[in-house]
Amino acid sequence: MQPIRVVLMCSLFAVTFPSNGAAQTSTPSSGQAAIPPAAESSSQSEQAEHSGPVVGTVDSVGRQTMVIRTDDNRYQLFVFEGPTVRPKGISQGARVRVLSSPSDESGVWLATRVTVLEPSAASASAGAQDVAPPPKELTGVQREIERSVKRWRLGARLGAGLDPELFLIGVQARIGPVFTRDFYLRPNVEFAFGELTDMFALNLEGAYRLPITFRHGRWSAYVGAGPGLNFIHQGVGTRDISFSNFNYETGFNIFSGIQFRRGTFGEVKTSLWANGVPTLRFIFGYNF
Numbered sequence: 001m002q003p004i005r006v007v008l009m010c011s012l013f014a015v016t017f018p019s020n021g022a023a024q025t026s027t028p029s030s031g032q033a034a035i036p037p038a039a040e041s042s043s044q045s046e047q048a049e050h051s052g053p054v055v056g057t058v059d060s061v062g063r064q065t066m067v068i069r070t071d072d073n074r075y076q077l078f079v080f081e082g083p084t085v086r087p088k089g090i091s092q093g094a095r096v097r098v099l100s101s102p103s104d105e106s107g108v109w110l111a112t113r114v115t116v117l118e119p120s121a122a123s124a125s126a127g128a129q130d131v132a133p134p135p136k137e138l139t140g141v142q143r144e145i146e147r148s149v150k151r152w153r154l155g156a157r158l159g160a161g162l163d164p165e166l167f168l169i170g171v172q173a174r175i176g177p178v179f180t181r182d183f184y185l186r187p188n189v190e191f192a193f194g195e196l197t198d199m200f201a202l203n204l205e206g207a208y209r210l211p212i213t214f215r216h217g218r219w220s221a222y223v224g225a226g227p228g229l230n231f232i233h234q235g236v237g238t239r240d241i242s243f244s245n246f247n248y249e250t251g252f253n254i255f256s257g258i259q260f261r262r263g264t265f266g267e268v269k270t271s272l273w274a275n276g277v278p279t280l281r282f283i284f285g286y287n288f
Contacts, residue, residue, distance in 0.1 A: 055117070058094045059134055061086075062146045064216065066111065067134055068096060075134040077142055078111040079103065079216050085111055093120035104214045108141065144261045145216045151175070155263075157285030161192060161278025164234075166199060168192035174207075174287055182209040186224065196236060197276060200246065202229040203253055219260045228253045232276040249274040263287045 054076060056068035066078045066086075078098055080086045090096070095118035100109040153174045160167055172188030186207045192199040205226030213220050231246035251274025257267025269281040 054098045054100065056096065056098075058090065058092050058096055058120070060092060060139075060142070061090055062142065064149045065142045065145050066090075066096075066098075066114070067138065067142060068098065069131065069134075073131055075138055076109065077107060077138050078109050078114075079145060080114075081110045081112050085114055087114050087116050089119075090114070090116060091120045094118065103217070105217050107138065108214075108216075147263075148216060148261050153287045155265075155285050155287035157188065157190070157283050159281055159283035161194075161281045163279040164194055164197045164276070166192035166194040166197060166278055168199075168281065168283070170201075172285065172287075181215070182211060183207070184209075186226075192278070196234055198233045198246075199277065200231040201277070203227075204229070205253060205255070207255075209259075217261065219258055221256070221258055223254075223256045225252065225254045227251070228271055228274065228277070230271075230274050230277050234276060247276070249276060251277050257283075259287075 054068065054070060056070040056076070059067045059069050059075060061067075063086075064080055066080070067075055068078065069075055078100055081101075087096075094116055097115045097117055098109075098111050099113040100111050103110050155172045155174065157170045157172055158168065168190050169192075170188055170190035172186060174184050174186050176184035178185060184207050186205045188203050188205065190199070190201045190203065192201070203226060205224050207222045207224035209215070210221045210223065228251040230249045230251055232249055233246045235245075251271040253269055253271050255267050255269035257265055259265040263286050264284070265287065266282075266284045269283060270279060271277040271281075
């Protein structure tokens with residue numbers, strides 16, 4: 001199983017590298033427009049000038065985000081800082097005034113107070129003039145944020161374990177937030193197999209997003225824990241997928257990982273008090 005050890009070492013490097021790279025660099029992606037070095041000073045001055053209210057027309061609004069067009073035909077993306085900030089009944093075409101503060105992502109602002117000046121019906125005639133659509137980079141970021149705040153999401157995962165050495169595949173769900181804005185229920189099912197061990201695990205886990213980055217930023221770190229219900233078969237005979245050949249072990253899982261706004265994630269998990277369960281698991285996956 002020497003190749004598995006090589007794969008695991010590469011996996012561990014891949015999990016830890018994105019957090020350093022995301023924190024130290026600002027590599028542009030399809031979800032954010034690139035800012036040339038020459039434009040950094042103008043971007044900083046723009047953030048300083050954004051201390052006052054912004055008045056404009058709502059171009060699009062979702063559960064967590066809003067894009068407005070100002071009177072000089074500039075588009076700006078706002079994220080509602082809390083559930084009470086979003087006015088009830090706000091819709092496309094409404095005229096609003098927004099108080100905001102900068103986030104740690106260029107071009108994304110935290111809306112702290114939104115006041116509707118004119119409802120959409122009253123401002124529809126004023127917005128009938130021909131205007132350019134919002135930039136694709138801005139709408140792409142808005143879609144990513146709206147997808148990341150869905151109440152529930154399904155995902156798939158794969159990875160490898162150590163001691164014993166196993167390959168694993170599985171599915172998961174993310175439900176929430178519950179109790180706080182940063183805690184999610186994350187039940188998942190894993191099936192793992194190796195030379196001597198087969199395992200079926202039902203993990204009733206919860207994950208807490210660490211408040212070290214912007215809540216809806218490009219990436220976020222999390223920790224979590226929960227009980228694991230493990231069915232284990234060990235032997236060298238022919239495989240017969242029958243639970244009568246599996247031994248049941250209850251364990252407790254502890255994990256930490258990185259979740260990217262686009263849906264991918266990577267994590268490292270350990271299990272306690274369960275014989276035959278991998279001591280370490282390196283997992284990669286995607287939340288749809």
